Amino acid sequence: MLPTMTNAPDTNAAVIESFRANAGQVPAPYDDPPPMALLHTIGARSGREHIVPMRCLPEADAVVVFATAHGSERHPDWYRNLIANPDIVIELGADTVPVHATELVGDERERAIARWIARVPPVAAVFERTARPVPAMRLAFASGVADVAATHSDTD
Secondary structure, three states: OOOOOOHHHHHHHHHHHHHHHHHOOOOOOOOOOOOOOOOOOEEEOOOEEEEEEEOOOOOOEEEEEOOOOOOOOOOOOHHHHHHOOOOEEHHHHOOEEEEEEEOHHHHHHHHHHHHHHHHOOHHHHHOOOOOOOEEEEEEOOOOOOOOOHHOOOOOO
16 A cells, blocks of 8 residues: 555654664565665754655665655655755665755656666556656765665665
């Protein structure tokens, strides 16, 4: 079951607990899921920390996450939070990594989405459910932690 507005916080709490109990390995409803990260975003209005579990697309010195909101016509709150406060930390496996978020645009965004759909074919339906452009956010590792990418590389 995909999270709805009424059960998303409960679902996130269970996923976060599973993530931390299993060094970042969280089951998915499909085979060979990509890595998961826990994003520690800072509320754009509240200034409070929010922890959001997200599957991610690893790159050499970053991970990319997609603001699909399960096909909703509204951008997810975590996206607005990253735009307002792009310097955050993420958890990858047992590592906590400082990152800087930037939104991918144009051809770079399109290439990232194509790689994501190729990596996780079921996600194509999510992109088709919404008329809004789905933002792609690159979370670049702070200098000195690029070796994290090798540790958490995708197995595809």
